[in-house]
Amino acid sequence: MRRQFGFSTTAIHGIPHRRPDWAPIAPALQQSSTFVNPVGSDEEVLYSRYGNNPNQLTLAKKYALLEGAEDAIFVASGMGATALAHLAMLRPGDHLISSSWIYGGTQLLFDHELARFGIDVTYVNPEQPRHWRKAVRKSTRAIFVETPTNPLMRIIDLGPIAYIAEEEGLALMVDATFASPVNFRPIEHGADVVITSATKYLNGHSDVIAGAVAGSLSFVEEVNRLMRLWGQAIDPHAAWLIDRGMRTLAVRMERHNANGLAVAQWAEKRDAFTKVHYPGLPSHRDHEHAKSVLSGFGGMVGLELKGGAAAAERLLNRLKLITHAPSLAGVETLVSEPRLTSHKSIGPEGRAKIGIPDGFLRLSCGIEDAGDIIGDLEEGLK
Numbered sequence: 001m002r003r004q005f006g007f008s009t010t011a012i013h014g015i016p017h018r019r020p021d022w023a024p025i026a027p028a029l030q031q032s033s034t035f036v037n038p039v040g041s042d043e044e045v046l047y048s049r050y051g052n053n054p055n056q057l058t059l060a061k062k063y064a065l066l067e068g069a070e071d072a073i074f075v076a077s078g079m080g081a082t083a084l085a086h087l088a089m090l091r092p093g094d095h096l097i098s099s100s101w102i103y104g105g106t107q108l109l110f111d112h113e114l115a116r117f118g119i120d121v122t123y124v125n126p127e128q129p130r131h132w133r134k135a136v137r138k139s140t141r142a143i144f145v146e147t148p149t150n151p152l153m154r155i156i157d158l159g160p161i162a163y164i165a166e167e168e169g170l171a172l173m174v175d176a177t178f179a180s181p182v183n184f185r186p187i188e189h190g191a192d193v194v195i196t197s198a199t200k201y202l203n204g205h206s207d208v209i210a211g212a213v214a215g216s217l218s219f220v221e222e223v224n225r226l227m228r229l230w231g232q233a234i235d236p237h238a239a240w241l242i243d244r245g246m247r248t249l250a251v252r253m254e255r256h257n258a259n260g261l262a263v264a265q266w267a268e269k270r271d272a273f274t275k276v277h278y279p280g281l282p283s284h285r286d287h288e289h290a291k292s293v294l295s296g297f298g299g300m301v302g303l304e305l306k307g308g309a310a311a312a313e314r315l316l317n318r319l320k321l322i323t324h325a326p327s328l329a330g331v332e333t334l335v336s337e338p339r340l341t342s343h344k345s346i347g348p349e350g351r352a353k354i355g356i357p358d359g360f361l362r363l364s365c366g367i368e369d370a371g372d373i374i375g376d377l378e379e380g381l382k
């Protein structure tokens with residue numbers, strides 16, 4: 001679907017249309033599992049597990065427009081979206097190549113669940129395109145990449161990967177949750193399928209768990225078929241809340257981008273931090289590439305605190321505005337420690353090796369006043 005209107009307009013209206021007299025301005029919530037069926041009709045019934053409740057459908061159309069995809073579908077969680085997208089793409093005996101820098105839940109899904117279907121996964125360092133090609137087998141069907149990455153905010157260059165996928169006839173699937181379609185649209189860079197945790201920026205208010213898949217009409221139809229059978233439909237109320245959240249997506253992202261940059265620039269000058277990971281800083285490894293592909297650098301900042309775990313705990317215990325909690329991308333600033341969450345299983349040496357030493361803080365800058373976020377960190381460091 002082609003987007004005819006700007007991002008803000010699309011995120012609010014989808015495709016704007018004249019409303020009938022007396023129509024509600026806010027969309028009605030159709031909190032109904034089922035709908036009246038015409039007697040004698042053999043048309044598809046309306047049933048919310050089928051994903052054909054109006055709240056589910058209008059949300060999906062709007063999101064497809066933002067991603068520049070033919071179609072999209074919302075499901076019960078980001079993990080649900082990842083699982084169904086891969087089940088739709090892969091058959092037993094197929095091979096998947098995945099970036100090694102991915103969300104922990106996704107890695108567990110690949111290693112333990114896809115394996116049960118006889119699907120083999122090879123992990124590749126995404127910085128070396130040659131490795132992608134070397135990993136291709138006769139049975140390879142798809143490549144999976146996550147960008148920006150957690151928690152180093154690396155921005156993967158999809159160009160060479162999309163080129164290999166095209167040449168080898170593979171599908172390129174991208175989880176761009178950390179960017180949101182406002183900052184990065186994978187389909188414009190050669191991806192066939194976009195997976196997102198709508199729990200994060202799309203909804204943006206830390207009150208919904210949901211996920212979405214965008215891609216071609218036929219692919220989304222297959223995800224829809226699986227969603228019905230595996231029972232992964234999104235609840236109409238969750239869909240309604242995301243639709244509401246998305247109406248402010250563009251303005252929220254502007255503020256997340258501004259706050260992320262302000263905090264990163266402040267932290268870089270503060271010697272309490274040995275390193276700051278933010279793609280908007282010239283010191284970031286991917287800054288040049290990030291400038292060319294992102295419309296904004298986002299609200300996620302990685303901070304390496306001097307003094308390791310003890311210093312991190314001291315700081316976290318002193319924060320008043322910033323809350324220590326997992327997850328990200330809501331209006332309120334959250335902070336978490338990869339050593340206790342996403343990167344717990346690999347141990348301190350494993351973490352140090354991949355550049356996530358203890359004392360690493362992952363900050364999800366909300367949309368508060370930047371000065372207050374910085375002020376809270378300043379107080380905490382005293």
Ligand SMILES: *Cc1c(COP(=O)(O)O)cnc(C)c1O
Nearest residue numbers: 077078079080103177197199210
């Ligand atoms: C949170 C997240 C997921 C999982 O989403 P849920 O909505 O929690 O199921 C997947 N990928 C990335 C990059 C995430 O941040």
